[in-house]
Amino acid sequence: MRILIAEDDAIMADGLTRSLRQSGYVVDRVGTGLEADGAVTRGEFDLLILDLGLPKMGGLEVLRRLRARQSRLPVLILTALDGVNDRVRGLDLGADDYLAKPFALGELEARVRALTRRGSAGVSGVLRHGELSYDQVGKVTEIRGKPLELSARETGLLEILLQRMGRIVSKEQLVERLCEWGEEVSTNAIEVYVHRLRKKLEAGGVRIVTVRGLGYCLEKPKSP
Numbered sequence: 001m002r003i004l005i006a007e008d009d010a011i012m013a014d015g016l017t018r019s020l021r022q023s024g025y026v027v028d029r030v031g032t033g034l035e036a037d038g039a040v041t042r043g044e045f046d047l048l049i050l051d052l053g054l055p056k057m058g059g060l061e062v063l064r065r066l067r068a069r070q071s072r073l074p075v076l077i078l079t080a081l082d083g084v085n086d087r088v089r090g091l092d093l094g095a096d097d098y099l100a101k102p103f104a105l106g107e108l109e110a111r112v113r114a115l116t117r118r119g120s121a122g123v124s125g126v127l128r129h130g131e132l133s134y135d136q137v138g139k140v141t142e143i144r145g146k147p148l149e150l151s152a153r154e155t156g157l158l159e160i161l162l163q164r165m166g167r168i169v170s171k172e173q174l175v176e177r178l179c180e181w182g183e184e185v186s187t188n189a190i191e192v193y194v195h196r197l198r199k200k201l202e203a204g205g206v207r208i209v210t211v212r213g214l215g216y217c218l219e220k221p222k223s224p
């Protein structure tokens with residue numbers, strides 16, 4: 001999932017970029033409306049986070065142009081707290097959602113997840129690892145096209161590891177993320193889930209490596 005952040009406030013843009021990257025998104029950023037307008041025409045992004053108060057072309061104009069080109073790219077607009085009129089205009093122009101500043105990063109991430117899950121043209125929401133595929137919308141895991149039976153916790157775990165493939169995820173991070181799935185989880189329980197998931201994934205050649213003292217890492221698939 002690739003996200004473009006169009007935001008001229010450097011501190012805000014830094015914070016958003018860092019937090020979204022930590023969650024496994026690929027993030028690019030621009031500081032003017034003109035650059036945002038140019039970047040989205042290349043069609044490389046799955047989501048645009050668009051501040052409305054941008055220099056060199058306002059956010060509403062970027063949005064108007066985008067929709068005039070028939071782009072269905074999901075757009076989350078950022079508005080001032082008292083910017084009710086902007087919000088209404090933005091939604092009228094085809095924004096998918098909005099957040100009023102200041103907002104909690106957790107809320108932004110929840111909106112981002114919802115929008116990227118909904119998906120745009122060209123984004124299937126399916127994560128792949130060699131012969132394994134995982135549908136983020138339907139929460140269905142398959143190996144060589146055959147459904148793999150996983151519990152809700154194992155599915156949650158797999159999704160997190162797939163989103164961060166090749167990187168170490170600590171037990172604490174897993175606990176934190178799994179709790180978003182509405183579950184109470186201890187770090188000891190994580191060990192059990194990883195153990196079970198690891199066994200089930202063996203058949204698909206998917207390896208979860210334990211990195212002592214640090215956490216777990218889903219190995220990238222070997223290139224054929």
Ligand code: CA
Binds near residue numbers: 007008052053
């Ligand atoms: Ca601004």
